[in-house]
Amino acid sequence: MADAGLIALSAGIAVGITGMASAWAEKEIGSAAIGAMAENEKLFGKGLILTVIPETIVIFGMVVAILLWLNM
Amino acid sequence: MLLPIQMTRVLIVGSRGALKDTIELLYRLEAAHLIDFSAEEEGFSLGAPLPESSEASQRLLKLRSLEKDMGVDAAEVRGRMDVAQIEKDLAATIAELEVEITSVTESRNKLAGRINELEAERAVLKGFLGIPLDMEMYSGYESLRVLTGKVRGDPSVAVRAAAPQSEVFLSDSGDFVAVFVAKAQADEAQRALAQFGFTEVPAPAKSGSPQQLVARADEELTALRASLEEAVRKLEELRERHAAFVKAADEHLSIVVEKAETPLRVGTTEYAFAMDAWVPTSDVPKVEKAIAEGLGGKVHLEALATAPRKEAHASHEGEENPKSLAEEAPTKTENGRIVKQFEYMERMLSTPKYNEIDPTVTMMITIPIFFGLMVGDIGYGIPFMILGWLGLRNCRSDEWRTISTLLFYGGIWATIFGVFLFGEMYGIHFAEQPHDMSWSSLLGVQLPHEIAIGGFEIPLGIYSKLHNVKPILYMTIWIGLIHVFIGYVIGVYNKAIRFGLKHAILERFSWLLIVIGGALLLLIVVDAMILGKTVELTDLRILIAAPLIVVGILLAYKGEGAAAILDLPGLMGNVISYTRLAAIGMSKAGLALAFNTIAFEVLWGHDFLVPGSNSGDTIILIAVLAIFLVGHLTIFILAIISAGLHSLRLHYVEFFMKFYEGGGVDFKPLKVIRKYTIEKNGVSE
Structure with missing residues (x-):
């Protein structure tokens, strides 16, 4: 078995950095979506959907973290 | 069936005199999705609104302004009114309401204005209450200047030192001062006062003791407030009595205007009209029969084509094919009660195309x-x-x-x-x-x-x-x-x-x-x-x-x-x-x-x-x-x-x-949705 501390650290990095990446992407999309909504409220649905799309990045990070954890 | 309902494009032509009845009939059938007439076709021009449109619009405008004055809240209105009744009462009620509401709102605004004025006056007089002088004593001097206003602290010693020819009255509460000073020394006195945070409150040109004046203002305020309350209550009474009618009349007139403006979407010549519409294929015989029977042969419906599901595939070079029937047909989905509850989630993204x-x-x-x-x-x-x-x-x-x-x-x-x-x-x-x-x-x-x-x-x-x-x-x-x-x-x-x-x-x-x-x-x-x-x-x-x-x-x-x-x-x-x-x-x-x-x-x-x-x-x-x-x-x-x-x-x-493309057009047939009115016998007289 590999070093447990290193694995835990790697899992943390995997989730942490992908989380920041998601946040960064969502921030850009979210502010644009709100701008669009100010013009046309009907765009709420589309804006919401577009905003949560980058959430997949952190899900990938989480999957990697879980795989690491399972190998601990 | 998971696909949207099949649509047929129909052309309805008739003599121009029958246009109004045709529109009424189509509104009742609720099955025709009108296609806006494009002015390109030769020999045709856009139809003119029906004659009742302008009067109805004017009344609607008046009604809406009355609604705003009364502050009608849609949530409060219950029950429905008969359209025939509305038609009968409309002109008289609007005229009556207009007179009453205008007079009430006018007097309400006047009262509110006077109350504000009095309150400001009273606030000024309040400072003078603590000084035992009548109001006429503050003006009418040739060699004296009178400085009145708010201060922080007692300035009498400082003022007398700076301007020996002066008299200082400090109010009992110690925050209001009246200084009588020789004009030559007024500047010095003012400078001395400034050190005590003096803000001038000029004495109003009134006579009598400030106590009397304040009491009189209070008396008047009480009376005015009572009348204001009365006006507000009257307005509320009017609202309670007429809200249902006003809301119903608003709805009725909106429907009249909408119907009367339908010819704007129809092509007309001097003697005839032609309207293009989509009708669900299964409803075509019903519409055809209703037109043949209801309009006495003056109007004819021709089913042009049923929209196919198939369309030409856009080639990969990015060429756009001309729009086919399949791409133009509106989407009408027929979902059961439970499935319908989920429809909005899909529509939030987009309406499905006719052929998906x-x-x-x-x-x-x-x-x-x-x-x-x-x-x-x-x-x-x-x-x-x-x-x-x-x-x-x-x-x-x-x-x-x-x-x-x-x-x-x-x-x-x-x-x-x-x-x-x-x-x-x-x-x-x-x-x-x-x-x-x-x-x-x-x-x-x-x-x-x-x-x-x-x-x-x-x-x-x-x-x-x-x-x-x-x-x-x-x-x-x-x-x-x-x-x-x-x-x-x-x-x-x-x-x-x-x-x-x-x-x-x-x-x-x-x-x-x-x-x-x-x-x-x-x-x-x-x-x-x-x-x-x-x-x-x-x-x-x-x-x-x-x-x-x-x-x-x-x-x-x-x-x-x-x-x-x-x-x-x-x-x-x-x-x-x-x-x-x-x-x-x-x-x-x-x-x-x-x-x-x-x-x-x-x-x-x-x-x-x-x-x-x-x-x-x-x-x-x-x-x-x-x-x-x-x-x-x-x-x-x-x-x-x-x-x-x-x-x-x-x-x-x-x-x-x-699989999903979306971007379809919702099927919006000519129809009216009534919330506050009912139409008896289907015809309004």
Whole structure:
């Protein structure tokens, strides 16, 4: 078995950095979506959907973290 | 039928005199989606509004301004009025209301203005109350200057030192001063006053003692306020008496105007009119018959063509084909009562095209299942169900109804998964656990691991969200594969009816092969990576999967070009994206574990190895329950946002991308929706 501390650290990095990446992407999309909504409220649905799309990045990070954890 | 209802394009022509009756008839039939007349056709010009339009618009305008003055609230209005009655009373009531409301609002505004004035005067006079001088003493001097105003502190000594020829009166309260000073020394006096934060309040030109003046102002204010109240009450009375009528008349007039302006969408010549419309194919005979019978042969309906589902495939060089009938036809879907509740979720993204499957039914099945899987806890599932049920009963707006629908059906699945798959309530398992507390250990009773129903042993909780991550993750990948697979199957069907079988095979069936191949490879990956078996290259699954994938890629390459190869990792990403079903469940279970540990193990001193053990302190028990409540309320609210949004997103992004195009036009037939009025006998006189 590999070093447990290193694995835990790697899992943390995997989730942490992908989380920041998601946040960064969502921030850009979210502010644009709100701008669009100010013009046309009907765009709420589309804006919401577009905003949560980058959430997949952190899900990938989480999957990697879980795989690491399972190998601990 | 999952496809939108078939539409037929019809042309209705007739003599111009019959236009009004035709419009009335079509409004009653509620089956014709009018196509705006484009002024390009030779010999035709846009129709003019019917004569009643201008009068009705004027009245509507007046009525709306009256409504604003009265402050009519739509929510207060109950009951419906007969249109004939409205027609009869309209002119008289509007005239009467106009006179009454104008006079009341005018007097109300005047009163309010005078009250403001008096209040300002009274505020000025208040300062002079503490000085024993009548108001006429403050003016009319030749050699004296009078300075009156507010001060902080007593300035008399300083003022007398700076300007010996002066007299200072300080009010009893010590914050108002009146200084009488020789004009020559006025500047010095003012400078001295400035050090005490002097702000000048000029004496009003009145006579009599300030006490008398204030008392008089108060008297007048009381009277004015009473009349203001009276005016407001009168307005309220008018509102109560006429709100229902005004609202109903507003609706009626809006309908009249809408109908009277319909000719603006119709082409006319001097003696005839022609209108283009879409009618559901099944309704065409009904409309035809109604026109033939109702309009005495002056109007004729001609069914031009039934819109086909098939359309020309846009070539890859980006050329746009002219719009075909299939692309222009409006979309009317016929969904049952329950399916309809999910329609808004789909419309939020887009309306389906006329020639593609309306995916609302598939959403109705999978959205609540995904939601339930992510929540998976009876403790949240039942409150969700109750909340959703209440919402469906009481809410009217589309948005809230949609949320309620999601909560209700999602709550049902959350309860089912919570009991049978995860076996937990508020993140705590029912039956005894080897590493964790459980309701059994907490309450000191033995809850079973399974129940027997009709000879079958039904387990209460197979997996724990936090301890059996592997199987749940594996399960969600399979859910993803199946969901994406269904998406491609619908895609094959859509492409087949729209562009023909060849395009369907090249562009969608190819991906189906790749998904099947990918599923087989997944089994191998699990064998190799997780179960640690060695996999031979001659494994049967590889022998089947490899050709499937290769053929699939080749077909897709032929159909879509190089972009198909770029889509491959995207497909893998889509499937992995479904692991969020497990991830969100885990994160909620993790939060719940944290709150439960703080509450029960740390504070209450519960040891899961000793059933029923606790510190036995009542005060601590209250704190424990408070933490439990707040913690789980947080998780509950987060669950609405995360589980609801993510289950929607899995549909919009991962699922719909496989087949859905959207961008259709909603079928909007000529029809009126009445909320405050009823039309007796179908004809308004």
